[in-house]
Amino acid sequence: MTARGGVERRVLKILHVDPERNWGGGEAQVLGLLAYLASRGHGNDLLTHPDGRLFAATASLDIRRFPLIVRNDLDLRAIPSLRRRIAEGAYDIVHLHTKRAHALSLWLSRSNRLPKYVVTRRMDYAESKSWYTRCLYNRRVDGVVAISQNILDGLVAAGVERQRIRLIHSGIDPSRFAGDDGAEGAVNDMPTVGCLAVLEERKGIEFLLEAAGQLRSQGVRLNWLIGGAGALREKLASQSQALGLGDCLKFMGFVAKPEEFLRAIDIFVMPSLFEGLGVAALEAMAAGKPVVASRVGGLAESVIDGETGFLVAPRDGKAIAAAVLKLANDAPLARRMGAQGRHRALENFTLTRMAARNEAFYYELLGTDR
Numbered sequence: 001m002t003a004r005g006g007v008e009r010r011v012l013k014i015l016h017v018d019p020e021r022n023w024g025g026g027e028a029q030v031l032g033l034l035a036y037l038a039s040r041g042h043g044n045d046l047l048t049h050p051d052g053r054l055f056a057a058t059a060s061l062d063i064r065r066f067p068l069i070v071r072n073d074l075d076l077r078a079i080p081s082l083r084r085r086i087a088e089g090a091y092d093i094v095h096l097h098t099k100r101a102h103a104l105s106l107w108l109s110r111s112n113r114l115p116k117y118v119v120t121r122r123m124d125y126a127e128s129k130s131w132y133t134r135c136l137y138n139r140r141v142d143g144v145v146a147i148s149q150n151i152l153d154g155l156v157a158a159g160v161e162r163q164r165i166r167l168i169h170s171g172i173d174p175s176r177f178a179g180d181d182g183a184e185g186a187v188n189d190m191p192t193v194g195c196l197a198v199l200e201e202r203k204g205i206e207f208l209l210e211a212a213g214q215l216r217s218q219g220v221r222l223n224w225l226i227g228g229a230g231a232l233r234e235k236l237a238s239q240s241q242a243l244g245l246g247d248c249l250k251f252m253g254f255v256a257k258p259e260e261f262l263r264a265i266d267i268f269v270m271p272s273l274f275e276g277l278g279v280a281a282l283e284a285m286a287a288g289k290p291v292v293a294s295r296v297g298g299l300a301e302s303v304i305d306g307e308t309g310f311l312v313a314p315r316d317g318k319a320i321a322a323a324v325l326k327l328a329n330d331a332p333l334a335r336r337m338g339a340q341g342r343h344r345a346l347e348n349f350t351l352t353r354m355a356a357r358n359e360a361f362y363y364e365l366l367g368t369d370r
Helices: 025-039 053-057 079-089 099-107 131-139 149-157 205-217 233-242 258-263 279-286 317-328 331-348 351-366
Strands: 013-018 043-048 064-067 093-096 116-121 143-146 165-167 192-196 223-227 249-253 267-270 291-294 309-312
Touching (some): 013 025, 013 079, 043 079, 093 351, 116 351, 143 149, 143 351, 149 165, 192 205, 192 279, 205 233
Parallel strands (some): 013 043, 043 064, 093 116, 267 291
16 A cells, blocks of 8 residues: 555554453543554454443444453463464454453464564553563563553563553544633633542542532532442442532533533543543543643643643642632633643644554564555
């Protein structure tokens, strides 16, 4: 195939392996990558859970989809069929998109030629410094994608060879999110503060509720919306009632369209205790909203403290409250931070940019020009 400018481009055949059923923000990244690669003429096969959201979401793409069910890291029943597919598929690249998919690489055939194996690391939990980690990353795959500098540094600290890793940030689709240089980021007379996150301990929602309770006790009038489902739903609802937030804080449940949620709020808060990069924060920035986020993981890379929002210490409800209050009391500041955040998201964190850099990494591993 001839690329722009008349340069001959090698069309790739790629197998994507993602056996998860539902796994949050990474799902959108795989979908965006597949759409981009298909538009570039590459041949894509996807192995994923037949009842998962990714299987359904990719129905309209020009790719081949095959069911893959892997119940845990020790479930080896899929190995024979996976090995046959790789052997018969003549793939250039096999891209493993989750930890569970990466664990399967221990049982897959390897050679010095094709295919080249790539794994994407999305979580910022520390890898153990062990022979197992070194084997998974240095021997069983040819390349590693880290979605944040924090994840990259953690992999190197665990013994992963630095030259194998490429930093490729996750991305968002800016066309989904309204915002004209922050014009829609104006703070209303009674601002609405929002958070979109799975309701699990690692997301730190309890400290957001603490902040809401502190501001309520000070007589600060705000509305609070929390979007997302999860195991802590009832516990967090009880905490909200105990703090007297019943009339100003609402749990929205699972949010299918984050762009609509973001249009309804003025300030976005992401109080995570751990975070690979924080796609929800990127979406809020793309929507022109100022962001208050914990200084953890990749959030410290996406949010620029004092420019696109505020970074606060994790587990610190008082710090969250102070940052929210500053934005709620200063509409020009909130609009300016929202505009700067939108510009940053569109310049640095789009799905197209993410996918193009993955494609470039494939070519690099294959030792060929585009």
